[in-house]
Amino acid sequence: MLSVLCGQAYAQSNPANNPPSVEQLQKQLQQMQEEFRKQQELQRQQIQSLEQQLQQLKQSQTTITQEQQAIKQQTTAAPTNNADKTGDPIMDKPWRITDPIRVSKGAAFMDIGLVGTLAAGGSTANDLDDLQIGGHDPNQRGFTLQGLEANFSGAVDTYFRGNANVLFAIDGEGETFVELEEAWLESIALPGNFQIRAGQYLTEFGRINTQHPHSWSFVDAPLVSARFLGSDGLRNPGARLSWLAPTPWYTELFLGLQNSQGSTATGFRSDGGHSHGGEGAEGIPFSFRHADNNRGIKGFDDLLITPRLATSFNLTDNQTLLLGVSGAFGPNANGGGGENTRTEIFGADLTWKWRPENHSGGFPFVQFQTEAMMRKYGTGSFDWDEDADGLLADEDGDGNPDAGQLFDPATGLPAILAAEKLTDYGLYSQLSYGFRKGWVAGLRFDYVTGDVASYQTMGLLEPDGTGGFNGVFDKYRATRYRISPNLTWYPTEFSKIRLQYNYDDRTDFGIDHSVWLQFQFVLGAHAAHKF
Amino acid sequence: MxxxxxxxxxxxxxxxxxxxxxxxxxxxxxxxxxxxxxxxxxxxxxxxxxxxxxxxxxxxxxxxxxxxxxxxxxxxxxxxxxxxxxxxxxxxxxxxxxxxxxxxxxxxxxxxxxxxxxxxxxxxxxxxxxxxxxxxxxxxxxxxxxxxxxxxxxxxxxxxxxxxxxxxxxxxxxxxxxxxxKAKEWSGLLQAHQGAKVVTYHKSFEYFAHHFGFVVVGQIESKPGIEPSPTYINSLIPKMKEASVKLVIVEPNRSKKTSEYVATSIGVPVVYLPILVGGNDEATDYIKLIDSNVRSVAKALK
Known part of the structure; x- marks a missing residue:
């Protein structure tokens, strides 16, 4: 093959033995030009003919739809109001519940979907708010409305698409509250495989943080994400740039910049935690130090920076692997004394899915998903003798020092804490097995723990507020694990019923058992399944 | 060099x-x-x-x-x-x-x-x-x-x-x-079975039946996408018998147990027809997909 090509090249590089005459060449050229014109004409005719065919096809379809519409209108008793006609065949088509709800003014469309999630159950624990630390976990005996989530999405124009998620829920006191979970716009096609998203969005960190609770495989949030990324997930206003690498396999790089303050920036400059949920609620200040670092945004350093790299391989035709590493870096609320204290969260995730080539309705399948995280939380130094009188505070004036402050039993003086770095770890691993159409069995293992810090080894005590004393115990960093088997039935893809058991083991609290039954329904547009 | x-x-x-x-x-x-x-x-x-x-x-x-x-x-x-x-x-x-x-x-x-x-x-x-x-x-x-x-x-x-x-x-x-x-060959093969009544698992074969002149009298699924209950299947079988259904047509990835139970109970053959190219070994391209399906049906109805 190569020698043939080479031979051709050689032949071309040598002038022919008998050079043709000028007339011959001119004639040849004329012939070729004539040939070329003919070809061009032929192609032009063919294109025209094909275009006509396409046009006819489209027209015939329009005629069919019009005929169908005419028939439908004849058979419908209700009179049609011509004033409502927009002239747009899509909008003029009578709406049916299987259609996405479309709200239109001019050429703007929007898909609307509602997902309602309800749980019922109970637990041996009496502190359910601390046991179920996810913001939308079932958190009381009896019934919990975990949320009614409204999703609005659609193309904004030729450059952007928009998305908003608004969540309605009822807290333990029966108060309805509303959360703006997400509201962002995203570029449709920037050059260079880039994409920009801006607005309020769930930080691209690992797997579970970007998923809305209704698409989780378990009733509640994994402990590690609820503890490190917040009871409701890490989300804040900001902007994210992503790049789809031109590699043969899938590789995507993300770089996010978000505000680092506010109640949904748990672990960063969150000033007291999210208003509902458990551990995360007053999970800051960490480790018996005040959090009052509300210094606003002065520079780049005051923002939350979140890089992520995700890559995926198809191991076989039936097995897909997705790997990712994520980071979240930003200032935290602990440096009350003017110190620039920072938090660094690192994460690694792995998702493996098997789905056979002859599946029906997506079943059977096996999916394994795991995420491990490490958090390094820098604390500022802190003197518990805030008013410098050498005594512990007694604001309620009952003669006993208030709870939640530390002192040194050796000297009897309020404790002085040095700045230090607290390291915490955690992971969850979950396995889902769709063993027959509509049925999924799941098993999840949760584990969170923290390195022992110097404030824990100094022998400090904490008053209980009534004259007694406790040792230093930080339940927001204590070791804890949980095992959760569950079974889910999807009557259709628009509803599900899930039964879950949680075996909890918390340091200093002991073992608890909980059982939850969850119901979910989808109305209107149902977002497509992502990997 | x-x-x-x-x-x-x-x-x-x-x-x-x-x-x-x-x-x-x-x-x-x-x-x-x-x-x-x-x-x-x-x-x-x-x-x-x-x-x-x-x-x-x-x-x-x-x-x-x-x-x-x-x-x-x-x-x-x-x-x-x-x-x-x-x-x-x-x-x-x-x-x-x-x-x-x-x-x-x-x-x-x-x-x-x-x-x-x-x-x-x-x-x-x-x-x-x-x-x-x-x-x-x-x-x-x-x-x-x-x-x-x-x-x-x-x-x-x-x-x-x-x-x-x-x-x-x-x-x-x-x-x-x-x-x-191929169309001539196909109509030749299926000419004798015009108007034959069939039951399908899902509404996947409406167009196939429409083109080749079969009448789809029902589905094994109780409603589109809903798996049938045993009660539903047992109510379906006498209706299919009464309608003198000749054939059960099923996609290869559906429950073989249910399909065969229905077919045996009615007393007719069941054929597994791929709905996509590559759905079986014969259906290597579009024309071969239709060809394979036509031949399977012709063979089953013989």
Whole structure:
């Protein structure tokens, strides 16, 4: 093959033995030009003919739809109001519940979907708010409305698409509250495989943080994400740039910049935690130090920076692997004394899915998903003798020092804490097995723990507020694990019923058992399944 | 040295030329669309099909690798009629490719121009099962619709790649001739069974039955997408017997136990017909898919 090509090249590089005459060449050229014109004409005719065919096809379809519409209108008793006609065949088509709800003014469309999630159950624990630390976990005996989530999405124009998620829920006191979970716009096609998203969005960190609770495989949030990324997930206003690498396999790089303050920036400059949920609620200040670092945004350093790299391989035709590493870096609320204290969260995730080539309705399948995280939380130094009188505070004036402050039993003086770095770890691993159409069995293992810090080894005590004393115990960093088997039935893809058991083991609290039954329904547009 | 250089150069040029020969990167959601695209595009297109022929085209895994495939595509052919609604949209969103975005010059909805069956009339809601408001999306099992799609693709390829319009037009002619030749053979094979009553598992064979003159009297599924209960099946069987059903037609990935129970109870054969190219060993391209299905049915009804 190569020698043939080479031979051709050689032949071309040598002038022919008998050079043709000028007339011959001119004639040849004329012939070729004539040939070329003919070809061009032929192609032009063919294109025209094909275009006509396409046009006819489209027209015939329009005629069919019009005929169908005419028939439908004849058979419908209700009179049609011509004033409502927009002239747009899509909008003029009578709406049916299987259609996405479309709200239109001019050429703007929007898909609307509602997902309602309800749980019922109970637990041996009496502190359910601390046991179920996810913001939308079932958190009381009896019934919990975990949320009614409204999703609005659609193309904004030729450059952007928009998305908003608004969540309605009822807290333990029966108060309805509303959360703006997400509201962002995203570029449709920037050059260079880039994409920009801006607005309020769930930080691209690992797997579970970007998923809305209704698409989780378990009733509640994994402990590690609820503890490190917040009871409701890490989300804040900001902007994210992503790049789809031109590699043969899938590789995507993300770089996010978000505000680092506010109640949904748990672990960063969150000033007291999210208003509902458990551990995360007053999970800051960490480790018996005040959090009052509300210094606003002065520079780049005051923002939350979140890089992520995700890559995926198809191991076989039936097995897909997705790997990712994520980071979240930003200032935290602990440096009350003017110190620039920072938090660094690192994460690694792995998702493996098997789905056979002859599946029906997506079943059977096996999916394994795991995420491990490490958090390094820098604390500022802190003197518990805030008013410098050498005594512990007694604001309620009952003669006993208030709870939640530390002192040194050796000297009897309020404790002085040095700045230090607290390291915490955690992971969850979950396995889902769709063993027959509509049925999924799941098993999840949760584990969170923290390195022992110097404030824990100094022998400090904490008053209980009534004259007694406790040792230093930080339940927001204590070791804890949980095992959760569950079974889910999807009557259709628009509803599900899930039964879950949680075996909890918390340091200093002991073992608890909980059982939850969850119901979910989808109305209107149902977002497509992502990997 | 010079000789080696010449060899290398010609090898490089050779590979560059062969890469250039396929001028369009075409992605089809299903392999039957992919097969027709290959017939029309010939060596001027490079075709990738996302779904496999054996899987349920409604529930394809949205593998991240698809985003990269769509990122490079010049043309995306979708079946339309909500066939891919459960998995394609986020992939196209992440592909960041203007050509194949909705309304893009490279986006082809193959259902355009096809007279779709089962368009629900009157009041429809999800209590009636997974009803496709746009109509039944399994239209390619009618070879006449295959021809409509082929014409559509030839027109579209010519529009985005006018330099090769003559090739696409010629390939369309070849494809149509091959299909016409087979169509005679097929009607010969099934002539004797015109009007035969059949029961199917899911509404996947409406177009096949419509084209070849079978009457679909019911489904094993109680409602579209809803698996039947034993009670439902037991009420179905006497009705099917009464209607003198001749055949049970089932996609290969459905429950064989249920299908065979129904067929045995009625006392008729059951055939497993793939709905996509690659759905069985014989269905290696679009014409062979129809051919395999026609022969299976003819053999079962003999």
């Amino acid at each position: 010079k000789r080696i250089f010449t060899i290398l150069l010609s090898a490089l040029l050779g590979s560059a030329l062969s890469a250039q020969a396929a001028s369009l990167e075409v992605v089809a959601t299903t392999p039957d669309l992919g097969s027709i695209a290959m017939s029309i595009g010939g060596d001027k297109v490079h075709v990738t099909s996302l779904a496999r022929g054996t899987e349920d085209p409604h529930f394809v895994d949205a593998k991240p690798s698809f985003a990269r495939i769509l990122n490079k595509a010049d043309v995306l052919i979708e079946g339309g009629a909500e066939l891919e609604i459960g998995w394609l949209p986020p992939l196209v969103d992440n592909a960041r490719n203007r050509k194949i975005a909705r309304g893009g010059e490279g986006r082809v909805d193959a259902s355009e121009g096809v007279a779709l069956l089962d368009i629900p009339a009157g009041k429809v809601d999800r209590s009636q099962g997974d009803v496709h408001a746009g109509g039944n999306p399994h239209y390619l099992l009618d070879p006449d619709n295959g021809k409509i799609v082929a014409k559509h693709l030839a027109a579209h390829f010519s529009k985005v790649d006018p330099a090769n319009a003559a090739v696409y037009s010629k390939n369309l002619g070849v494809f149509e001739m091959a299909l016409d030749a």
